[in-house]
Amino acid sequence: AQSVSQHNHHVILSEAASLELGCNYSYGGTVNLFWYVQYPGQHLQLLLKYFSGDPLVKGIKGFEAEFIKSKFSFNLRKPSVQWSDTAEYFCAVRSNSGYALNFGKGTSLLVTP
Amino acid sequence: GAVVSQHPSWVICKSGTSVKIECRSLDFQATTMFWYRQFPKQSLMLMATSNEGSKATYEQGVEKDKFLINHASLTLSTLTVTSAHPEDSSFYICSVWFTLTGELFFGEGSRLTVL
Numbered sequence: 001a002q003s004v005s006q007h008n009h010h011v012i013l014s015e016a017a018s019l020e021l022g023c024n025y026s027y028g029g030t031v032n033l034f035w036y037v038q039y040p041g042q043h044l045q046l047l048l049k050y051f052s053g054d055p056l057v058k059g060i061k062g063f064e065a066e067f068i069k070s071k072f073s074f075n076l077r078k079p080s081v082q083w084s085d086t087a088e089y090f091c092a093v094r095s096n097s098g099y100a101l102n103f104g105k106g107t108s109l110l111v112t113p
Numbered sequence: 114g115a116v117v118s119q120h121p122s123w124v125i126c127k128s129g130t131s132v133k134i135e136c137r138s139l140d141f142q143a144t145t146m147f148w149y150r151q152f153p154k155q156s157l158m159l160m161a162t163s164n165e166g167s168k169a170t171y172e173q174g175v176e177k178d179k180f181l182i183n184h185a186s187l188t189l190s191t192l193t194v195t196s197a198h199p200e201d202s203s204f205y206i207c208s209v210w211f212t213l214t215g216e217l218f219f220g221e222g223s224r225l226t227v228l
Contacts, residue, residue: 032215043117044157044206044219051215090156099210100147101217105156 002027004093006104013081013111021076021107023091033074034092034101035065044090050074061085086111116140117209119220126197127228133193134223136207142187143209147217148180151204160205163190197227 007022025031035047048059055067065076074091088108092101118137126132136146144165149157161182162170169182179201181193194201206222 034217036219043221044208046216049216099145100159100162101208102159103149103157108154 004091004102004104006091006107008107011109015083015113016080019078019081021089023074025072025093027095032094035076036090038088081111083111083113116218117220119207119223123224125226128198129196131195132197133191134205136190136220138188138209145210146190147208148192149206199227202227
């Protein structure tokens with residue numbers, strides 16, 4: 001069955017620490033990959049996406065993600081987090097044959113001052 | 114500014130009543146919209162794909178007679194929770210497919226509480 005796995009459910013970091021959130025998927029064929037962020041009380045916003053080309057994708061607010069096809073992974077990274085990065089992060093995958101996104105369970109990130 | 118607008122943001126209703134949630138695409142015409150459901154501290158679960166001018170496509174396990182979806186125009190899709198029960202209490206989120214970029218834009222969500 002197609003699935004999206006986020007390994008870290010809760011992450012607590014101090015400001016300026018580096019961040020890496022794991023995301024793995026089990027889909028056959030071509031996929032489109034996304035990371036969304038949900039700040040407290042707000043709607044989902046797109047951080048970055050990968051469709052094709054350079055597997056290292058840069059998004060907004062200093063985030064980046066690397067698509068590693070052999071590992072079926074699309075991990076999200078940020079070199080130095082800020083308090084304002086406190087939010088829920090969702091990895092999502094779409095198979096090339098469809099429109100809808102399949103979301104991971106999300107990772108709750110808390111950045112402490 | 115917002116691309117997708119949902120209304121209402123919050124709704125509380127009595128068990129057995131029906132509730133309608135609207136999803137509007139503000140900046141572009143959307144032939145396809147999606148309805149998701151999010152339980153507390155959990156991920157978004159796709160409920161159905163709403164297609165303008167045709168019947169919605171429901172995911173396995175979603176009761177189409179309970180969650181009525183109407184996509185009557187290119188800018189509006191509605192989700193009606195019929196004969197709501199407390200277990201239907203959840204956060205319902207719509208999203209709009211922007212074909213030019215392949216991106217999904219999400220509404221603010223509608224929190225339904227059934228007493």
